[in-house]
Amino acid sequence: MTELSYLQAVVIGALQGVTELFPISSLGHSVLVPALFGGSWYHLVTESSTSNSEESPYLAFIVALHVATALTLLVFFWRDWMRIIGGFLHTLRVRRIETSTERLAWLIVVATVPVGITGLALEHTFRVLFAKPLFAAVFLTINGLILLGGELLRRQSERRDATRDSYQAAASAAPAPTGASRADIAAAYSRQLDTLAYREAAVIGLFQTLALLAGISRSGITMVAGLLRGLDHEDAAKFSFLLATPVILAAGVLKLPTLAGPAGTGIHGQVVAGVLAAGVAAYLSVRFLTRYFVTRTLTPFGIYCLVAGIACIIRFA
Numbered sequence: 001m002t003e004l005s006y007l008q009a010v011v012i013g014a015l016q017g018v019t020e021l022f023p024i025s026s027l028g029h030s031v032l033v034p035a036l037f038g039g040s041w042y043h044l045v046t047e048s049s050t051s052n053s054e055e056s057p058y059l060a061f062i063v064a065l066h067v068a069t070a071l072t073l074l075v076f077f078w079r080d081w082m083r084i085i086g087g088f089l090h091t092l093r094v095r096r097i098e099t100s101t102e103r104l105a106w107l108i109v110v111a112t113v114p115v116g117i118t119g120l121a122l123e124h125t126f127r128v129l130f131a132k133p134l135f136a137a138v139f140l141t142i143n144g145l146i147l148l149g150g151e152l153l154r155r156q157s158e159r160r161d162a163t164r165d166s167y168q169a170a171a172s173a174a175p176a177p178t179g180a181s182r183a184d185i186a187a188a189y190s191r192q193l194d195t196l197a198y199r200e201a202a203v204i205g206l207f208q209t210l211a212l213l214a215g216i217s218r219s220g221i222t223m224v225a226g227l228l229r230g231l232d233h234e235d236a237a238k239f240s241f242l243l244a245t246p247v248i249l250a251a252g253v254l255k256l257p258t259l260a261g262p263a264g265t266g267i268h269g270q271v272v273a274g275v276l277a278a279g280v281a282a283y284l285s286v287r288f289l290t291r292y293f294v295t296r297t298l299t300p301f302g303i304y305c306l307v308a309g310i311a312c313i314i315r316f317a
Contacts, residue, residue, distance in 0.1 A: 004057055004270045008034075008041065013274030016065040017072070017281025020248070021241070021289060023220025023301045024308075025143055026069075028136045030062055031214050032312055035133040045133065060255070060263040061271055067252035068275040072282040073245045080242065084108065100194035104242075110198045111205030111243050118209040119251060126212045133316040139215025141309030146216075147302030150224030157230075190232035193239055200229050208243060215309070218244055223298060237293040241286060 015033060020026035034041035044058040074081060087102035088109070097103050130139070196204075207225040211218035219240045226236030258264065259271065 003040075004044070004061060004267045005040075006270055006273050008044070009061065009267075009270035009274035010277045012044075012061075013065055013068075013277030014281040016062070016274075017069055017278035017283075018285050019217075020066070020069045020244075021073075021219055021282060021285040023143075023147060023217040023223060023298060024305055025136075025140060025211070025215050025217040025220070027131070027211070027213075028140045028143070028215035028217075031131050031136040032133055032140070032308075035316065036312070045131075057263050057265075057267050060258045061267060061274060063252050063255045064259060064271050064275055065278040066248050067256060068278040069282045070245050070249035070252060072279050073241055073286060074249070076283060076286050077242065077245070081245075084242075100192075103194045107194070107196055107198065107201040107239075108242055108246070111201040111208070112246055114202060114205040115208040115211075115247055116250065119212060119247070123212055123251070127214075131214045133312065136214040137309050137312030137316055139213045139309075140305050141215075141313065143216050143220060144302045144305030144307075144309055146224055147220050147298040147305065150227050151297050151299050151302065154227045190235070191230040193231060193235040196229060196231075204229065204239070205243070208247070217305075218247075220298065220301065227298075233293040233297060234290075237289060241290075 012030060012033070015029055016026050019029045031045050034044045083101045084105045087099060088105035091097050091102050091106065097106060130136070204222055204225040207221045208218055210216045210221050219237070222240040222243055223233070223236045226239050227233065231239065259268070264271070
C-alpha cells in the first residue's frame with residue numbers, strides 16, 4: 001500500500017486545479033512536480049506510469065481531482081450548461097437545429113467524439129509509455145512552442161485581413177480605419193463561436209487528443225485550434241472549458257470506482273483534502289482566465305512552458 005500524505009494531497013490538488021485550466025498541462029505537472037521534489041514524492045510518479053498502474057492509489061487520487069475540476073467547471077458555467085443541455089434535448093425532440101445555443105450543443109458533441117474514442121483506446125498506453133519526467137519535460141516544451149506558434153499564426157492572419165480590407169477600402173475610395181489597436185483588429189476579424197462548421201469542431205476535438213501526452217495542455221491545444229479557426233481568445237477559451245467538462249467528467253466517473261477498491265484503501269481523507277483544494281483552485285483559475293482572455297493572449301503561458309520544459313529536460317536528461 002502506497003502512502004499519500006495530506007501535504008502531498010493538498011499541494012497536488014491545488015496544482016491540478018490550476019494547471020488543468022491554465023494552458024500548461026495538469027498531467028505534465030502531476031509528473032514533473034513530484035519528480036522535482038524527489039524523496040517520498042518521487043514514487044508517486046513511478047507508480048502511475050507502470051503497466052499495473054490501474055491499481056495505483058496516486059492514479060485513483062488524480063482521477064478524483066479531475067472529477068472535482070469538472071464539477072467546478074459545471075458550477076461556474078451552469079447557466080451555459082442549462083441552455084446547452086436544454087437546446088440539445090430540444091433538437092432531439094424536433095429533429096432540427098433552430099438556435100445558436102442548439103448549434104453550440106452539437107458542436108460540443110462533435111468535438112467530444114474524437115477525444116472520447118482515443119482516450120478509451122490509448123490513455124493507458126500513453127500513460128505507461130510517456131508519463132515519465134523526461135518525456136513530460138519534452139512535451140511541455142513542445143506545448144510552449146504550440147502556444148507561441150498559434151499566437152504567431154493568429155497575428156499573421158489578422159494582419160493579412162487588415163491589409164486586404166485596407167486595399168479594398170482604398171479601391172472603393174472609402175476611408176480606412178486608422179489608429180486601431182491589436183485588440184481592436186482581433187475583434188474585427190474574429191468569428192462567433194456558433195459559426196464554426198461541424199468539421200471544424202471535429203478538428204478542434206482531434207487536437208484535444210494530444211492532451212493524452214503528459215506535458216501537452218488540453219485547454220492550450222484546444223484554444224490554439226480555436227484561434228486558428230478564427231475565434232478570438234475569449235471564445236476560444238470558453239469553448240475549451242466547455243469541451244473539457246464532459247471529457248474530464250466522463251473519464252473520471254469511469255475510473256472513480258477504483259477508489260472503492262484496494263487503490264483507495266487508507267487515502268479517503270487525503271482524497272477529500274485534495275478534492276477540496278482542486279475545487280477551490282479550479283474555481284479561482286477559471287474565474288481569472290475568463291477575464292484574462294478578454295484582452296490578453298497565450299504568449300506568457302507559452303514562454304513559461306518553454307522555460308520550465310527546457311529546465312526540466314536538463315534536470316532529467
